[in-house]
Amino acid sequence: MAGISTHVLDAALGRPASGVPVSLVCPDGTVYSGVTDEDGRVGDLFTGPLAAGVHRATFDTGTYFAATGQAGFFPEVTLAFTVDPVRGHHHVPLLLSPYSYTTYRGS
Template identity: 35%
Template sequence: MNTLSSHVLDTTLGKPAQGIPLTLTHPNGHTVEGITNDDGRFNGWVENSASGFAPGIYTLRFHCQQFLKDNHGKCFYPHIDITFELEEQGGHYHVPLLISPFGFSSYRGS
């Protein structure tokens, strides 16, 4: 079974980015929403898909504009899309995002 979680860290402040809205687009175009918690994490996707995630290409959109404007006064990237592929029986996928007002980075976490 494939599961999915995410974590957003503000590298300028050196702390988790709480309250960032997320949109996950499934391979069939269906979307589900989430929001990062006080620790900048979201792992509620399984609640929306009790049998786990089917293999395929997904896009996770981080709506970071308001957070960055509120915390830094500026935002070059109003949202950040990360597109990734889940494999058959790939296990747990973790998609972390490191953000700042003028840059971002991501990788496959654990």
């Protein structure tokens, strides 16, 4: 089934980032939310027919850094990405450290 998922990895600690609150804002303004599990994943941030257009996933990294005793520079990370429903499922990973982050279109 089509949908949007994410996976957050803590590159500084070398492990999945569990407990990261994530929200997703769809083009029509609908908001979905989840929290990363022990493996750093939200497998079903959104499930169902995907709307074309720009979606925004916001990761509450400040909460995560506070819980893990790290001082982070970025209190949140917002990733805007374009959904093409023809491509099916969209996976948006985040590689995180206290002073940097990176992302890519996952599979």
